[in-house]
Amino acid sequence: MDFLQSIFSTAFGYILPFLFVLTIVVFFHELGHFLVARWCGVTVKAFSVGFGRELVGWTDRKGTRWKLSAIPLGGYVKFAGDENEASAPDHQALERMSEEELRGAFQTKSVAKRSAVVAAGPIANFILSIVLFALIFGIMGRAEIAPRVDAVQPGSAAAEAGLQPGDLIVRIDGSPIETFTDLQRLISASADIGLDVTVERNGELLTFPVTPQRREIEDPFGNVQKIGVLGVSRSPSPEDIVERTYGPIEALGEGVKETWFVVERTGGYLAGIIVGRESADQLGGPIRVAQISGQVATLGFAALINLTAILSVSIGLLNLLPIPMLDGGHLLFYAAEAIRGKPLSERIQDYGFRIGIAIVLMLMIFATWNDVMHLSSL
Template sequence: MEMLQTIFGSAFGYILPFLFVLTVVVFFHELGHFLVARWCGVKVLAFSVGFGPELFGKTDRKGTRWKLCAIPLGGYVKFSGDENAASVPDRGALEAMSEDERKGAFLGKNVWQRAAVVAAGPIANFLLSIVIFAALFGFLGRSEIAPRVDAVQPGSAAEFAGLQPGDLILQIDGRSIDTFSDLQRIVTASADLPLEVTLDRDGEVVTVTATPQLREVKDPFGNAQRIGLLGVQSSPKPEDVVYRSYGPLEALSEGTKETWFVVERTGSYVAGMISGRESTDQLGGPIRVAQVSGQVATLGFAALLNLTAILSVSIGLLNLLPIPMLDGGHLLFYAAEAIRGRPLSERVQDFGFRIGIAIVLMLMIFATWNDVMHLTSL
């Protein structure tokens, strides 16, 4: 009995944080589509969090069915004139509509309105991330450690570059370094890349070249990740540690910067995968998200909110990929329509959607395989 309680307790410890994170991210993504669609006069048939059988729902006065479905791995907004939840157009249904019905159909809107509705989902994800980060900065503030070298590890990239204890890092590749966290963020994403480091050494400005070494490290939960390491330790001296609080505008600015950092880091990882510098085994799917959500939840609600903001950016970027079935694929079709002055042929669009489905399924299978391999290696 005690073992069963432990198993169920552990399962809920992962499932509940996962559902919280995914539901918040999906809801705001679809809310972006929904709000702009309503603003453009599109009739919304359904707003769903999750897929599959409906668990419960309610129809509002404008005819939109708001529902929660059994499979909590995404969501959708279905517009008048859509063939399915992926917003594949049903041109036959559009032709059968009356003039008034056609005015409320998604396909009845001009290309700029349709593009605005589609782009609103990823944009909502980015805005959600900014708001969450801003709230965390505004309510909690943060401790900042000066980018001063307290110790240099023997045999490290820092030792080879000539860094010394007491050095204060000023810039890396021309980018200002204000905190030790700024230093870590650049270094971890720059394995095997030479960096020009400008530092203050006893009042003299010195420039050295350091190449972070690729190393596999484990986080406090035992998850392995490969990052760049310089081999320096931060200063524990009280004069090098400052607590900062933020007003509303400052918090909003920092939230925007933090969101942009996640965008940059994600873009850098994708570029690294394409070039072969980054390993694809870091890609994760729902199983990995559930695992990480459960682990982060043990650190507190603020940490879970921070993870929600990071995943919101990731979902926004993923949906902007130019793959049919995703928002980016729809935007690609609309860009072609704007240039040509008319939509792509039904045959071309249908072929594109088939290719898109195949790509998305392959990505899901690959990410799930990575998840399984990750779990078996723990």
């Protein structure tokens, strides 16, 4: 009985939230490819959420096979002329096609149309994130807390810089700070980076050089993150708390801002790994996503939708990396084709795809290793 309860607990606590989040993100990514492909006159052979053996599916009136496959860790849209799910060209199949079939083949379309089809997947992810964030802001609004310092921790970066309780932080490195959330976000992404913090104190503007300290912070679920910390707490005064509501247009604007914040934060983290400022041990794979999905699901449906929006941005950015096999790699090949006036040789493209597969596999193995090490430390 305990064993069965454990299975059901795992299924409902982790697997179902994970599948919910990933299925939505993958579906909209592939839907972007699909819609623009149809618009560009490309024949779509298959639309799959997941890889491997088909579990359920149907064929629409235009011959596209829609299916849900056994391995729910991605998806693909397969076009006429594709050899596999990665859209590598099937040259033998192209040679056997009739003129009418060739007109619907992905490989016979112009560079501009092929680029539009490929870019549509990540763009769809960004649009999905904007819409989901906008729904959250439009329905729930949010509480905005003024960036006023209530207390300064002894020995912290704020204490060493000279910040005091009652200071209202108005700018950091020239960027306006309107809420305590703005402050937290900027500081957490700036560990060990010197900043100029401008505060309002007794009607006077003062600027202090501050370097946020890198610390390991544990969330309520036991997950540890390495972020920048200033060492101040927010003001609990009622006059410093404003409940904001948003109309449809305002909510959409906030959705755009929130999506851009995730893009900036993710891009900054990846750049930090490259230059050695950030640790790659924060990178996670499907196991970590499943764990976080289950944890966030306990906070409510809105929190799970918020996670879906964040993951959608991450998937969009990941697919834009210039790695063959990913959308960004295809766009890189098409850019070279546009510059040269002809495609890269089949040999170069084949080598590129093989290198891309190796890189993607290494990233998956590394992320999974991080996941396992993370779980073992809990």
